Amino acid sequence: MSRDPLRRDHSADHYYRQEPDTNEKARGAYSLLRGFLFVFGAMIILACAFTVSSSMTARPGPAIEEADFPLLFRAIDRRLKESYIDLGRVDPQPLLRKAFTAIEFAADEIYIEDSDLQNPYIPVHIGDKTTVFTLKDGMSRSDGVELLEKVFTFLSVYYSGEKSLNDIRYSAANGYLSGVDPHTLVFTPKRFEEFEVQIRGEIFGVGMLVGTDETGKLQVKQVLKNTPAQKAGFKRDDYISKINEESTVNMTVQEAVEKIRGKRNTGIVLTVKRKGGKDNKEIITKAITVKRDRVEIKSVESKLIEDWNLEGEGPWKGGVGFVHANNFDRNTYKSLRRNLEELRKSNGGKPLAGLILDLRNNSGGLLSQAISMADTFLKKGEIVGTAYKKKNPEYRYATASNTEARYPMILLADEASASAAEIVIGALQKNNRAIVIGTRTFGKGSVQQLQQLPNGAQLKITVSEYLLPGKISIQETGVVPDILAEPATLRKDIKDLFPNESTMTERDYEAHLVSRYKTKEEPSFSLKYLARESEEEEEDTTDRERFISGDLQPEKDPLVKIALKVLESANKPFDPATVLEARKDSFENLSTIFYGDIVEKLSRLKIDWSAPPPAEATAAEPGLDLAISHEFTSEASTDKEDPVPINMLVVTASVTNKGKSAVHQLKGISRSDSSMLREKEFLFGKVEPGATISRDVKIRLPYFPRAQDSIFSLDLSDSRDKVISTGSERLKIKGRQRPAFSYTATLENAEEKNLKRLEENTEARLALRITNSGKGPVHKGIAVLRNKSGKRIFLKKGRVEFRNLEPGKTADILFEFDTRPAEDPEKDEGSYEFGLTIFDDYSNQSLQQTLSIHKPGSKGGDFPNGKEIAAPEIELSVVDDKSGKPVLVTSAKEAELHATVRSSSDEFSAWVTNLPLAKRFQRPDKIFFDRSRGKKELPFKSRIQLREGLNFVSVYAKSANGIESARSVLIRRVK
Numbered sequence: 001m002s003r004d005p006l007r008r009d010h011s012a013d014h015y016y017r018q019e020p021d022t023n024e025k026a027r028g029a030y031s032l033l034r035g036f037l038f039v040f041g042a043m044i045i046l047a048c049a050f051t052v053s054s055s056m057t058a059r060p061g062p063a064i065e066e067a068d069f070p071l072l073f074r075a076i077d078r079r080l081k082e083s084y085i086d087l088g089r090v091d092p093q094p095l096l097r098k099a100f101t102a103i104e105f106a107a108d109e110i111y112i113e114d115s116d117l118q119n120p121y122i123p124v125h126i127g128d129k130t131t132v133f134t135l136k137d138g139m140s141r142s143d144g145v146e147l148l149e150k151v152f153t154f155l156s157v158y159y160s161g162e163k164s165l166n167d168i169r170y171s172a173a174n175g176y177l178s179g180v181d182p183h184t185l186v187f188t189p190k191r192f193e194e195f196e197v198q199i200r201g202e203i204f205g206v207g208m209l210v211g212t213d214e215t216g217k218l219q220v221k222q223v224l225k226n227t228p229a230q231k232a233g234f235k236r237d238d239y240i241s242k243i244n245e246e247s248t249v250n251m252t253v254q255e256a257v258e259k260i261r262g263k264r265n266t267g268i269v270l271t272v273k274r275k276g277g278k279d280n281k282e283i284i285t286k287a288i289t290v291k292r293d294r295v296e297i298k299s300v301e302s303k304l305i306e307d308w309n310l311e312g313e314g315p316w317k318g319g320v321g322f323v324h325a326n327n328f329d330r331n332t333y334k335s336l337r338r339n340l341e342e343l344r345k346s347n348g349g350k351p352l353a354g355l356i357l358d359l360r361n362n363s364g365g366l367l368s369q370a371i372s373m374a375d376t377f378l379k380k381g382e383i384v385g386t387a388y389k390k391k392n393p394e395y396r397y398a399t400a401s402n403t404e405a406r407y408p409m410i411l412l413a414d415e416a417s418a419s420a421a422e423i424v425i426g427a428l429q430k431n432n433r434a435i436v437i438g439t440r441t442f443g444k445g446s447v448q449q450l451q452q453l454p455n456g457a458q459l460k461i462t463v464s465e466y467l468l469p470g471k472i473s474i475q476e477t478g479v480v481p482d483i484l485a486e487p488a489t490l491r492k493d494i495k496d497l498f499p500n501e502s503t504m505t506e507r508d509y510e511a512h513l514v515s516r517y518k519t520k521e522e523p524s525f526s527l528k529y530l531a532r533e534s535e536e537e538e539e540d541t542t543d544r545e546r547f548i549s550g551d552l553q554p555e556k557d558p559l560v561k562i563a564l565k566v567l568e569s570a571n572k573p574f575d576p577a578t579v580l581e582a583r584k585d586s587f588e589n590l591s592t593i594f595y596g597d598i599v600e601k602l603s604r605l606k607i608d609w610s611a612p613p614p615a616e617a618t619a620a621e622p623g624l625d626l627a628i629s630h631e632f633t634s635e636a637s638t639d640k641e642d643p644v645p646i647n648m649l650v651v652t653a654s655v656t657n658k659g660k661s662a663v664h665q666l667k668g669i670s671r672s673d674s675s676m677l678r679e680k681e682f683l684f685g686k687v688e689p690g691a692t693i694s695r696d697v698k699i700r701l702p703y704f705p706r707a708q709d710s711i712f713s714l715d716l717s718d719s720r721d722k723v724i725s726t727g728s729e730r731l732k733i734k735g736r737q738r739p740a741f742s743y744t745a746t747l748e749n750a751e752e753k754n755l756k757r758l759e760e761n762t763e764a765r766l767a768l769r770i771t772n773s774g775k776g777p778v779h780k781g782i783a784v785l786r787n788k789s790g791k792r793i794f795l796k797k798g799r800v801e802f803r804n805l806e807p808g809k810t811a812d813i814l815f816e817f818d819t820r821p822a823e824d825p826e827k828d829e830g831s832y833e834f835g836l837t838i839f840d841d842y843s844n845q846s847l848q849q850t851l852s853i854h855k856p857g858s859k860g861g862d863f864p865n866g867k868e869i870a871a872p873e874i875e876l877s878v879v880d881d882k883s884g885k886p887v888l889v890t891s892a893k894e895a896e897l898h899a900t901v902r903s904s905s906d907e908f909s910a911w912v913t914n915l916p917l918a919k920r921f922q923r924p925d926k927i928f929f930d931r932s933r934g935k936k937e938l939p940f941k942s943r944i945q946l947r948e949g950l951n952f953v954s955v956y957a958k959s960a961n962g963i964e965s966a967r968s969v970l971i972r973r974v975k
Contacts, residue, residue, distance in 0.1 A: 068165060068166050069166060069169070069454075069457070070149065070152065070169075071454070072169050072170070072173055072186075072453070072455075072457070073145045073148045073149060073169075073173065073176075074145055074149075075453045075454055075459075076173055076176075076186060076453070076459055077142070077144075077145050079451050079453075079461055080141070080180075080461070081141070083449065083461055083463045084180070084184075084389070084461060084462065084463070085388070085389045085446070085462050085464055085513070086389060086513070087389075089180055089511075089513075090141055090180055092139040092140065092143060092144030093135050093139055093144075094179055095144065095176045095177075095179040096135060096139075096144050096148070096176065097117070097135075098175045098178055098179040098923070099148060099173070099175045100114050100122065100151075100175075101923050101925065101926075102172050102174060102175025102176075102178075103155075103168055103171060103172045103175070104926045105171070105923070105924070105926065106163060106168040106171035106172070107159070107161045107163050107168055108161070108909060108929075108956075108958060109126060109909065109929070110125070110155070110159070110168075110929075111124075111126075111911065111926055111928070112124050112125070112926070113927075114925075115914075115925050115945050116945065120134055120135045120136065120137070121133075121135075122134070122135060124155075125929065126159055127158060129154075129157075133147055133151060135147075144176075148172060148176075152165065152169060155168070167188075170186060170188050174186055178511065179511050180462075180511060181462050181509075181511050181512065181513050182506075182510075182511060182512060183446055183448050183462055184448070184459075184460060184461050184462050185459075185460050186453070186457055186460070187458040189455060192456070192457065192458045204261065204262065204263065204264045204292040204293055204294055204295070205260065205261050205293075205295050206228045206229040206232070206234075206260060206268070206290050206292060206295070207223070207227025207229040207230065207293075207295040208220055208222065208223045208224060208227070208230075208234055209221040209222035209223075209224070210240065210253060210256060210257070210260075213239075215799065216250065216799055217239055217248075218239065218240040218241075218248045218253070218256055219239050219240070220234055220235065220236055220238040220239075220272070221236065222236060223235065223236060227293075227295050228290050228291055228293050228295070229290060231290075232288050232289070233288060234270075234272065234288060234290075235274060238272040238273070238274045239272060239273040239274070240270055241272065241285070242269075242270070242271035242287075243256065243259045243260060243270055244259075244268060244269050245794070246259070246790070247794045247795045247796065247798075249795040249796070249797070249798040249799065250784050250785065250786045250787070250799055251786075260292075261292065262292050264292055264293060264294065265291055265292065267290065267291050267292075268289070268290060268291075268292065269287050269288070269289050270290065271286070271287045271288075273285050273286075274286070296331055297329065298326075298331070298335060299325060299326045299327050299328065299329045299331060299332045299335060299365075300323060300324070300325050300326070300332060300335035300338075300339050301323075301324050301326075301339070301552055302322060302323045302324070302339035302342065302343055302552075303321075303322050303552045303554055304319040304321060304322070304343050304346040305322055305356075305554060305555060305560075306319045308320050308353075308564045308567070309353070309564075309567075314567075314568050314569065314570060315570075315571070315572040316353040316354055316408060316567065316570055316572065318347055318348075318352065318353040319346065319347040319352065319353060320352065320353050320355065320356060320564065320567060321347075321352045321354070321355045321356070322355075322356045322358065322552065322554040322560065323339055323340070323343075323355065323356070323357050324358040325357070325358070325359055325421075326362060327362055327363065328362070328364060328365025328367075328369040328370050328373070328420040328421070329365055329366060329369070330366060332365065332366070332369040332372075332373065333369050333372035333373055333376070336373055337376070340355075340376075340404065343355075351405055352405075352407050353407065353408070354408040354409065354410070354567045354570065355404075355407060355408070355409050355410070356409075356410045356412065356554070356563045356564075356567075357409065357410070357412070357424075358554075358560075359411060359412060359413055359417045359421040359424060359425055360412050360414040360559075361414065361416045362416070362418070362420075362421035363416065363418045363442075364419025364420040364421055364422075364444070365420050366420065367423070369420065370384075370420035370421070370423045370424050371383050371384060371396055373424050374423065374424045374427040374428060375398045375399060375403075376403065376404055377403065377404050377409065377428060377433050377434070378398035378403065378427070378428070378431055378433055379398060379400045379403045380397070380398050381397065381431040382396075382398075382427070382430075382431070382469035383395070383396045383397060383398055383427045383469070384423045384427060384467070384468070385466065385467035385468075385469075385471065386447060386464050386465075386467070387464055387465050387466075387517065388463060389463075393467050393471060395467075395469075398431075406573055406574055408567050408570035409428065409433060409435070409574070409576075410435050410436075410437055410563040410566060410567065411424075411425050411429070411434045411437070411438075412437055412559055412563065413425050413436055413437070413441050413479065413481055414438050414441070415439055415440065415441065415478075415505050416442060417438075417441040417442060417479075418441065418442035418443075418444045418506075419442070419444045421441070422441045422443075422444070422445070422466075422478065422479050423466060423468075423474070425441060425479045426468035426474060427468065427469060429468075429479065429482065429576075430468050430469040430470055431469060432575065432576050432577050434576060435482050435483065435566060435576045435579065435580065436479065436483070437482065437485050437559065437562060437563055437566065438481050438483075438484075438485055438559060439481065439485070439486060440477075440478045440480055440481065440484075440505075441479045442506055443474060443475060443476045443477055443478035443507055444474070444506045445465045445466045445467075445474030445476070445506075446462045446464075446465050446466075446475055446513050447462065447463055447464040447465060448461060448462055449463045462513065465513070465515055465517075467517055472517065472519055472521075473515035473519065475506065475512075475514070475515040476506055476512055476513065476515065476518065477507075477515075477519070477520075477521075480521040480522065481523050482523060482525070482576070482580055483523060483524065483525045483526070483527065483562075483566070483587065484523035484525070484526040484527070485526075485527050485559060485562055486526075486527075486528050486529075487528075487529060487530070487531035487558070488529065488530055488531060488598050489531045490530065490598065490601045490602060492605060493698065495681045495683055497598070497667075497681060498667070498669065498681060500679040502679065510919070510920070510921045510922075524580045525584075525587045525591060526591070527562070527587075527590065527591035527594050527595065528594065528595055529558050529559070529562060529594040529597070529598075530558060530594075530597050530598055530601060531558060532556065532557065532558055562590070562594065565590055566579075566587070566590070569583040569586050569587070602683065602685065607683050607685040608685040608686040609686070610664065610665075610685075610686055611664060611665065611719060612662070612664035612665075612719055621724055622657060622658075622659040622661070622663045622718065622724060623657070623658035624656065624657060624658065624663070624666075624687075624724065624725045625655070625656040625658055626653065626654070626655055626668075626716060626725050626726075627653070627656075627727070628651065628652070628653050628654075628712065628727050629651075629654075630649060630650060630651045630712070630729060630731055631650050631652075632649055632650075632701075632733075633648045633649075634646060634647055634648060644779045644780075644842060646700060646703075647700070647702065647703060647705065648698050648699065648700060648701065649698070649699040649700075649701055649731070649733070650697070650698050650699075651670075651680070651696070651697050651699065651712060651731075652695070652696050653682045653695055654692055654693070654694040655668075655684050655687055655692065655694075655716065656690075656691070656692040657687040657691055657692075658690075659689055661689060662686055662688050662689065663687045664685075664686050664718060664719045665685065665718055665719040666684040666687055666716060666718050667681060667682065667716070667717060668681070668682035668684065668695075668714040668715065668717075669681060669682075669714070669715050669717075670682075670697075670712060670713065670714050670715075671713040671714075671715065672710055672711060672712050673710055673711070673917070673918070673949040673950045674708065674710045674950060675917070676699060677699065677712050680697045680699065682695040682714065683695065701733070703736075703779070703842040703843060704736045704738050704776065704842065704843040705733050705734070706735050706969070706970050707733060707734055707735030707888060707970070708732075708733050708735075708888060708950070708970040708972070709730070709731075709732050709733075709889045709972055710731045710733070710950075711728055711729070711731070711974075712728065712729045712730075713728045713729075714726065714727050732888075737775035738774055738775070738843045738845050739772050739776045739778045739805070739807070739840050739843055740772070740773045740774030740775075740845060740847075740870075740871065740873070740965070741770060741772065741773065741774075741838045741839075741846070741870070741871070742770075742771045742773045742847075742868055742869060742871075743768050743770045743771065743838065743847070743868070743869055743870075744768070744769050744866050744867060744868050744869070745766060745767065745768050745769075745863075745864075745866075746766070746767045746865050747766055747863045747865060748765045748766075748767060749762060749763060749765070750765070752765070754865055756862035757853065757855055757856045757858075757862060757863065758832050758853045758854070758855060759819065759855065760819055760820065760855075761818075761819060761820065761821065762819045763816075763818055764816070764817055764819060765815065766785065766814070766815040766817075767812070767814050768812070768813050768814075768815070768838075769810050769811075769812050770783065770802065770811045770812075770813065770838055771808070771809070772805045772806065773807075773808075773870060774807060775807055776807065777805065777806050777807065778802070778803075778804070778805035778842075778843075779803065779804065779840065779841070779842040780801065780803055780840065780842060781801065781802040781803065781805055781811065781840050781841075782799065782801050782802075782837075782839055782841060783799070783800045783801075783802070783815075783836075783837070783838045784799050784835075784836070784837045784838075784839075785798040785799075785815040785834055785835070785836055786798065786834060786835040786837070787817070787834065788834055788835050788850070789832050789833045789834075791820060791823065792819065792820050792821070792822055793817055793818070793819060793820070793832055793834075794817060794818045795815075795816075795817045796817055796818065797815055797817075798815055798817070800813040800814070800815070828855075830854060830855050830857075830858030830860070831852045831854045831855060831858060831860060832852070832853045832855075833850065833851070834851040834853070835848070835851075836848070836849045836851055847869075847870075847871050848963065848964070849869065849961065849962060850962060868904065869961070869963070870904055870963075871963045871964065871965035872901050872902065872903040872910075872957035872958070872959055872963075872965050873901070873903070873965070874901050874910075874955050874957055874965060874967040875899065875900045876898065876899040876955045876967055876969060877899075877969070878895050878896070878898075878944065878953060878969055878971050879896045879897075880892065880895060881894070888970065888971060888972065889971070889972045889973075890971065890973055890974070891975065892946065892973070893946060893973070894943055894945055894946060895943075895944050895946060895971065896941055896942070897928075897942045897943075897944050897953060898941055899912070899939070899940055899941075899942075899955045900937065900938065900939040900940075901932075901937070901938045901955070901957045902936060902937050902938075903932065903937075903957070903959055904936065905936070905959050905960055905961070906932055906934050906935055906936050907931075907932060907959065907960035908931070908932045908938070908957055908958060908959045908960060909930070909931050909932070909957070909958050910928075910930055910931075910932075910940070910955065910957045910958075911926055911929040911930075911955075911956050912926070912928035912929075912942050912944075912953070912954065912956075913925060913926050913927065913953070913954045914927055914944055914945070914946075914951055914952070914953050914954075915951070915952040915953075915954070916947035916949065916950070916951055916952075917949060917950040917951070917952055918948065918949035918950070924952075927942055927943075927944060927945075928940065928942040944971075946971060946973040948973050948975065949972065949973065950970055950971070951970070951971045951973065952968060952970055953971055954967070954968040955967050955968075
């Protein structure tokens with residue numbers, strides 16, 4: 001199970017504070033970059049971390065992660081009281097429930113009964129021991145701290161699990177804080193030490209982008225210019241087979257990064273395999289020695305756009321500069337200045353005719369760099385204000401020195417423009433220096449501060465919020481563009497013309513802050529444009545790779561094309577407010593032109609999207625009949641490497657116009673409890689009287705869908721955007737039987753002689769016979785053996801694929817590796833550790849286990865050659881109280897889970913969770929836990945409280961050797 005929810009965190013906006021004296025409340029002024037690595041997919045740039053200012057030297061001493069710190073909650077509460085921006089948000093009772101949920105998910109054997117929000121009595125179970133705690137009405141923060149300490153006093157007596165009690169305590173603290181706001185949290189001493197090493201700049205890299213190919217092999221994806229990697233001769237698509245003398249077989253990208261990084265001017269040998277020789281068909285192996293050094297990751301890239309105004313419209317002539325800022329690191333301002341100078345040189349030394357500053361997908365960074373960037377284009381005025389609790393905002397102001405000429409300026413923004421990027425966008429917009437085009441930004445306006453706790457942990461706490469000029473808050477609302485430009489994707493298989501809720505922003509977080517400076521703003525103009533078609537892009541080059549390589553292509557970007565059209569309307573001297581007011585007709589015409597492109601594209605797709613004549617725009621409500629049907633189909637895969645047919649759900653909506661006049665721009669937008677059925681667009685267009693138009697939407701289903709019974713609703717609206725009709729269809733998706741795995745293993749030497757233990761300097765093999773013990777087929781099985789003993793193991797063959805394994809059938813695979821002596825015999829643990837994973841790429845069913853193979857003379861048993869290893873089996877159903885039958889839909893607020901767990905071992909545990917899917921960021925609720933107590937079968941029943949909408953009920957089982965299995969069912973509660 002995943003213990004910690006994934007959070008997107010724009011944590012650029014925090015800074016250090018020294019351990020404060022009781023009479024001192026000095027505030028630091030430094031923001032830390034969100035991260036120094038570019039991460040996308042499985043790719044990470046190997047580069048140095050940035051250096052923090054020397055004034056930030058107050059650091060904790062060496063931290064011991066294992067040291068118990070019972071006073072953690074008191075220390076956190078003290079910081080909240082001193083610094084938190086709005087102490088009224090710290091309501092102990094709901095926050096304690098979040099802490100309880102975090103505790104029980106940190107350790108399987110802890111079960112806390114807190115599902116009933118009306119019940120103040122909270123039983124805490126561990127093994128056969130139970131005690132009850134009470135959540136009193138009107139609890140104070142100190143009451144909450146005392147209660148948490150009592151819970152951990154109870155756990156300290158009876159808990160004996162693998163995870164340390166202190167780790168569970170940190171989980172509880174972060175569960176508690178997650179209800180305060182999304183960005184306040186605590187770093188353990190170990191996590192913070194790792195983070196601090198990075199930001200001090202003590203780790204250096206070689207300057208290349210690495211990832212994995214489709215088979216999991218470590219591969220060079222990009223070599224950065226003027227870096228040690230380029231000078232040493234690394235090439236794109238090189239396969240890295242060894243790091244020093246350690247095999248990279250099944251090494252994760254993160255593990256490789258940690259091994260390649262190190263101290264400055266130290267060497268490392270990377271062995272690569274690449275094509276070469278005659279006709280480039282040979283595989284050449286080459287060991288390359290490279291020295292680690294500081295690698296500057298560029299955060300700014302630029303290009304001059306010359307042929308933008310062929311008709312010579314407007315007073316501005318010459319090239320337009322395009323600048324893309326990817327983030328705000330310590331080099332952003334210098335890089336911006338350098339790029340602006342290069343743009344002027346490319347423009348023949350002449351002033352620029354305009355600048356397009358692209359801050360899309362910029363998640364923020366250093367506040368100081370954002371202020372410097374905004375100051376580059378401003379001679380005077382407020383840049384950003386900081387509002388602490390119960391205090392007036394403190395503003396930073398622009399200076400007149402080194403200000404760029406006042407050429408026309410356009411800012412590009414989207415929902416992923418956040419934090420420091422929003423400060424730049426807002427400052428230039430509110431100071432009437434630039435026109436903002438795009439969509440509303442992310443909306444993170446809160447400021448976090450890192451405060452040291454007594455044991456070396458660090459609390460990242462929200463202490464203030466940023467304000468734009470004029471006391472306008474970014475928080476939750478974001479920056480509203482002057483010209484709202486929304487992309488439309490229109491293809492035969494996908495139609496996305498209208499806004500949806502799939503993009504996450506700050507206001508979607510459950511506990512986001514609401515600013516006391518919140519204001520409501522609207523764009524001056526709105527338009528829709530055709531998004532760039534994917535087929536226009538090079539298949540093997542991502543936008544991020546183009547940024548890294550400098551191969552920007554702004555001319556192909558539709559939003560840049562819109563920006564260039566706006567620049568044609570720029571006055572001289574440039575005044576954005578005047579342009580927006582005086583050029584209304586021009587911008588409305590521009591909106592019509594781009595919308596015409598959409599209408600034309602829809603026409604090519606056989607959809608008449610013409611607007612109604614003025615006389616019909618206020619016609620009476622149309623009479624429409626709506627019929628919805630569906631069918632389940634499969635389509636052949638077009639991917640030769642992925643030949644399994646694709647499961648499809650085809651929903652057909654048919655509309656008949658029963659009225660006397662045509663209906664224009666008719667559309668249907670779907671609603672459903674199920675996320676995969678939500679916000680599907682049916683574009684009917686113009687429907688003449690008496691005519692019937694049908695539209696299909698294809699929805700790709702998982703290869704192994706879960707059984708569910710859902711309602712698919714469709715809201716019809718016309719050109720007036722008013723819902724005029726609604727229809728529904730019940731969709732029963734049948735679940736598909738899934739595979740399961742068991743295996744037997746034999747440990748052998750190179751002569752195929754069975755081994756019970758492993759000696760040093762042995763050529764060894766691990767032979768597995770894998771059985772599909774489930775009821776569904778394995779389409780693409782993969783077995784992976786990962787080295788967890790460092791240089792003492794050299795993996796030669798650690799990944800094997802097997803396909804089309806039917807239920808009951810077996811597949812034989814072989815892993816190969818060598819054992820090596822420990823570098824320090826005194827630290828030899830006496831065993832070799834491996835991680836074994838067997839999984840099916842289609843159903844996501846897996847078996848995972850840690851293997852310990854002992855050396856002769858060491859403690860521990862012999863390797864269990866030939867013993868069958870399998871995960872526990874689970875049967876489950878949810879039974880309706882009235883009918884006594886298994887159901888997928890019920891109107892009852894409660895139902896009963898019936899489950900049975902079977903295992904080949906008489907030592908296993910089982911637990912149940914329920915996750916309501918109606919809200920984002922909801923944590924599963926653990927509602928049952930039990931042990932087998934010496935039996936190989938555990939039948940049980942458990943009451944389930946059902947929330948309205950879909951409830952994801954899961955049963956987990958875990959054997960004594962750590963193998964876990966799970967089965968789930970979707971239950972929909974209707975009104």
